[in-house]
Structure formats: structure tokens, C-alpha cells
Amino acid sequence: MPSPYHPANQSCCSWTGHANQLINITCSTCSLISEMASAGPEAELGDLIPKKNSTSVICEYFGFEAADVHQKHVLCKTCRANVATSGGNTTNLYRHLKHHHRHSGEKSSGKDTQAHSSQQTTITASFASVTPYDKSSRRHREITTAITQHIAKDMVSINTVTKDGFKNLLCTLDRRYAIPSRTYFSQVAIPQLYAECKEKVETKLRNVEYYATTTDMWSSRTTEPYLSLTLHFVNDNFELKSRCLQTAYFPTDHTGENIALGLRECLSSWGLKEEDQTCITTDNATNLIKAMELNQWTRLQCFGHRLHLAIENAVKDDTRLEKEDCTEKGTARITFTRALTDKCPTRWGSRQNMIGRVLEQSKALSQTRRCITWSPHVHMDTDVLESINNALAPLQEFTDALSGEAYVSVSYLKPVLHLLRTSTLAESDEDTNLTKEIQTRALGYIEDKYSDPATQELLDITSFLDPRFKTDYISAENVPDIKERVKIEMEQVARKVTCPLSLCNLVTQSATSIQVIFFLHCHFLTFT
Numbered sequence: 001m002p003s004p005y006h007p008a009n010q011s012c013c014s015w016t017g018h019a020n021q022l023i024n025i026t027c028s029t030c031s032l033i034s035e036m037a038s039a040g041p042e043a044e045l046g047d048l049i050p051k052k053n054s055t056s057v058i059c060e061y062f063g064f065e066a067a068d069v070h071q072k073h074v075l076c077k078t079c080r081a082n083v084a085t086s087g088g089n090t091t092n093l094y095r096h097l098k099h100h101h102r103h104s105g106e107k108s109s110g111k112d113t114q115a116h117s118s119q120q121t122t123i124t125a126s127f128a129s130v131t132p133y134d135k136s137s138r139r140h141r142e143i144t145t146a147i148t149q150h151i152a153k154d155m156v157s158i159n160t161v162t163k164d165g166f167k168n169l170l171c172t173l174d175r176r177y178a179i180p181s182r183t184y185f186s187q188v189a190i191p192q193l194y195a196e197c198k199e200k201v202e203t204k205l206r207n208v209e210y211y212a213t214t215t216d217m218w219s220s221r222t223t224e225p226y227l228s229l230t231l232h233f234v235n236d237n238f239e240l241k242s243r244c245l246q247t248a249y250f251p252t253d254h255t256g257e258n259i260a261l262g263l264r265e266c267l268s269s270w271g272l273k274e275e276d277q278t279c280i281t282t283d284n285a286t287n288l289i290k291a292m293e294l295n296q297w298t299r300l301q302c303f304g305h306r307l308h309l310a311i312e313n314a315v316k317d318d319t320r321l322e323k324e325d326c327t328e329k330g331t332a333r334i335t336f337t338r339a340l341t342d343k344c345p346t347r348w349g350s351r352q353n354m355i356g357r358v359l360e361q362s363k364a365l366s367q368t369r370r371c372i373t374w375s376p377h378v379h380m381d382t383d384v385l386e387s388i389n390n391a392l393a394p395l396q397e398f399t400d401a402l403s404g405e406a407y408v409s410v411s412y413l414k415p416v417l418h419l420l421r422t423s424t425l426a427e428s429d430e431d432t433n434l435t436k437e438i439q440t441r442a443l444g445y446i447e448d449k450y451s452d453p454a455t456q457e458l459l460d461i462t463s464f465l466d467p468r469f470k471t472d473y474i475s476a477e478n479v480p481d482i483k484e485r486v487k488i489e490m491e492q493v494a495r496k497v498t499c500p501l502s503l504c505n506l507v508t509q510s511a512t513s514i515q516v517i518f519f520l521h522c523h524f525l526t527f528t
Contacts, residue, residue, distance in 0.1 A: 058093045132178045148189040158186050208233045213280045225250045229266050242405050256290030304403035314441035355389050391438035394424045411466035414459045414473040
């Protein structure tokens with residue numbers, strides 16, 4: 001056996017020792033590299049300069065030495081290996097991370113893909129945000145319809161769609177919407193909206209059996225004349241409904257004949273029968289009164305307008321009221337925190353509003369008159385104004401209450417006339433002579449205008465049908481005639497559904513609730 005001190009054996013032992021040291025050094029280096037790779041770019045060995053003007057994620061893991069001014073030699077921040085690249089190509093950089101630092105390679109690949117996807121999404125969204133809507137798209141049609149409804153419902157000029165401020169508003173709300181031209185709205189959108197609205201109204205009117213109407217003449221701000229007609233009816237749920245059928249341009253002469261023809265044509269265009277109209281309400285213009293007579297329609301005068309005329313008639317041609325007019329003219333040039341109101345001949349109750357405001361501001365007016373040098377004749381007699389106010393103020397409430405269209409008001413007329421006669425316009429010991437005279441004139445005017453037999457019969461019927469009043473305001477001798485008249489009309493209504501008249505037939509033929517109640521009420525009248 002060879003001696004352990006043999007040269008060959010010594011050489012073998014020496015080589016074995018060096019090999020073990022080399023293995024230990026290699027393992028330590030690999031462990032360090034592995035730790036650095038798992039730590040990512042934060043665990044940099046030395047300071048390397050990043051690539052200039054680079055936005056790629058891969059460049060976070062590579063850099064250049066400070067001495068490499070032209071940045072030609074790319075160094076890995078993890079292992080300091082020199083990775084060959086050409087012309088800014090990053091393929092070798094990705095390959096290096098994938099093979100030598102797998103963890104870093106996966107992170108860089110994920111970040112770059114996410115950034116690319118985010119950038120692509122942003123570009124797509126930006127392009128879509130400035131692309132105009134297609135005119136046939138739902139969004140474009142919705143906005144156009146909303147603009148059309150704004151023009152029609154708010155009565156604004158069609159020229160609004162051409163104004164820069166309106167266009168800027170639409171652009172701010174939705175920049176993708178391109179507003180159509182003014183001609184489109186005037187010739188397409190608005191006529192189409194009118195046709196749709198008319199079709200809906202016609203559908204509702206098909207089930208209307210009886211109706212009442214209201215008509216009046218109007219003038220626009222440019223003095224163009226219009227004739228309006230509003231329909232009032234009760235549906236199957238006993239709800240009062242109103243529909244304005246027309247506010248039509250009426251350039252012809254406002255004679256009774258022309259108005260009568262225009263109203264008949266309007267009813268015909270909506271498929272409404274004249275014989276189904278129970279009553280038409282108008283103001284007291286002579287041409288409208290004549291038109292109703294020519295058409296042989298039952299007419300009811302507007303109580304609000306008649307009360308307004310009664311007030312004007314009661315205070316006109318009275319020399320004591322000249323001072324009031326002087327006060328009106330003198331104070332028209334004075335401005336207060338709570339401004340004075342003026343009298344308007346066509347606005348009901350404006351006279352009483354004017355007088356009430358003057359009395360309310362009497363102290364301010366008295367102080368102002370002391371400073372007036374340009375009109376020494378201005379005089380305000382508060383006694384006269386208070387007398388007028390005491391006579392007119394109670395009537396203001398009736399004007400407002402009986403001028404609505406959301407509720408039935410015709411049945412109130414008999415009770416209101418009774419209240420005016422016995423309370424509101426009745427003389428009182430506390431009233432001044434002027435107040436009594438105004439009340440007497442107003443009451444006499446109203447009673448005279450509602451005294452004709454046809455109007456009285458109509459008011460008696462409406463009051464009788466109102467369960468709150470019944471026969472309370474009907475003279476005893478007229479009650480039997482009113483009952484008989486109501487019974488006849490109810491039977492006529494019932495016969496339109498079935499004949500002979502029977503509740504069984506009404507139910508089997510699907511009569512409306514109104515017709516069934518008419519039948520029951522008719523038989524109730526027979527036994528009472």
C-alpha cells in the first residue's frame with residue numbers, strides 16, 4: 001500500500017482540498033445570485049444609469065455604467081452580465097431574464113402586457129368619445145326628442161337650436177351629439193311630435209260619450225289672432241280630464257259666422273259629434289255669443305269674466321273715483337321695495353290688487369308725497385280707496401276659485417250667487433255709502449246676466465246633481481221639473497248602451513261605471 005507521504009498522494013490530497021474550496025465559493029455565488037434575482041431590480045449591485053428616453057418595463061432590470069456615455073454596453077442589474085443588443089431591440093433582454101432570472105422575467109412580462117393593454121384601452125375610449133352618434137342610434141333620437149319637447153312645451157323659439165350658447169350646453173352635456181338643423185326641427189321633428197300627441201289624444205277621445213268645451217279668442221305678442229278650443233270630459237274612473245284640441249291661427253274676420261264655422265270644423269276634425277256636447281263656456285264677447293246662437297249650442301258664460309265685468313261696471317262713471325285714478329298716475333313713477341301693482345283691463349282682479357297694494361304702502365306713499373315737487377296735484381283719499389277695497393276684496397276669492405279647470409265649478413254657481421246676495425254683497429251698517437253703492441251695482445249686474453230661464457235651468461240641474469247641494473238652492477216650485485229633466489236625460493244615456501233599460505243588460509253588455517250609476521240614479525228619481 002503506498003505511503004500517505006508519497007508525492008502522488010500529496011498531490012491528490014492538495015487537489016481535493018482546492019476542489020472543495022471551489023465548490024463552496026461557487027455555491028455561495030449561486031446563492032447570492034438567486035437571492036438577488038428573487039429580490040428584483042431593487043437589489044441592485046452598484047449604481048447603473050437607466051437607458052435614456054425609455055418607457056419600456058424591461059429597462060428597469062438593465063442599465064449602463066456611468067463611463068458608457070453612448071450607452072452601448074447593456075448590463076444586467078442582477079448579475080452584471082453584458083447582454084448584446086442591436087438598435088434598441090429588447091428581445092435579448094427578455095430572453096436573458098427568462099433564462100437566468102425567471103422570476104424577474106415573469107414580472108416584467110406581466111407589467112408590460114398590462115401597460116400595453118391599458119394604453120390600447122385608453123386610445124379606443126378616446127376615439128369613441130369624439131365619434132359622433134349615428135343619427136339612427138337610440139341616444140341620438142332620445143336627445144333630439146327631448147329638445148323637440150323643450151321647444152314645444154316651453155314655447156321657445158325654434159331658432160334656439162342655432163344659438164351658440166345652446167350648442168355649447170349640448171356639447172358640454174354630451175360631446176358626441178350633433179344637433180340637427182333648425183329646418184329639421186321645424187319640418188320634421190315638431191310635426192312628428194304633434195302627430196304622436198294627436199294620436200294619443202284621439203285614442204282617449206274614442207271612449208268619450210259626452211263632453212263640454214271652452215273657447216276663447218287670443219292674441220299673440222305680435223297681435224296675431226288665435227282661436228282656442230279645450231275639451232272637458234269625465235273618464236270611466238270619474239276623473240275630470242281636459243285636453244286642448246287647438247290654438248289655431250285665425251286670420252279671418254272675427255265675425256260670429258266665421259267663429260261658428262271654425263268651431264264646427266275643429267270638432268269634426270277630431271271626430272266629435274256636436275250632439276254629444278253638453279255645454280260650451282265662453283266669455284261675454286258679442287261675436288262669441290252670436291257664434292253659439294248660430295251653432296245652436298248650449299252656452300254658459302264664464303263666471304270669472306262676468307264677475308270682472310261686474311266690478312268694472314260698479315266703479316265706472318263715479319266722480320269720487322277720479323281721485324283714485326290721480327293717485328294711480330302719480331304713484332306709477334315711484335319705486336318701492338314692494339312695488340306697486342298696476343291695473344290691467346284684461347286681467348281679472350287687477351283693480352282690487354292695485355288698490356290693496358296702495359293701502360298697504362300708504363305710509364310710504366305719504367312720506368314720498370312730501371318730497372314730490374313735480375306734481376303738486378297728487379292726492380290720495382284713503383277713505384275712498386278703503387271703501388272700494390271693502391267692496392271688491394271679498395269678490396277676489398270667488399274669481400280665483402271659479403276659474404279653474406282641474407275641478408268642476410259650474411255646480412258652485414247657484415250657491416255662490418246665493419252667498420253674494422245674502423252675505424258678501426249684502427249691505428252692512430258698518431259700510432260706507434260708496435261701499436254700499438258698489439256692492440249694489442255689482443250684485444244687480446250679476447243677477448241680471450244670470451236671470452234668463454235657460455241659464456237658470458242649467459244651473460239648477462248642475463246644482464241638483466252635486467250631492468253637496470242637491471235642492472238646497474233651487475226654488476221649491478222648480479224641483480219637480482228639474483227631477484223630470486234629469487231623469488229624461490239619464491234614460492237617454494242608458495239607452496245608448498242597451499234597450500230595454502235594465503241593470504242586467506247594462507252589466508252583461510260591459511257598460512261603464514258612469515252608465516250603471518246613471519241607471520241607478522234614474523230609478524232612484526222614479527221612487528222619490
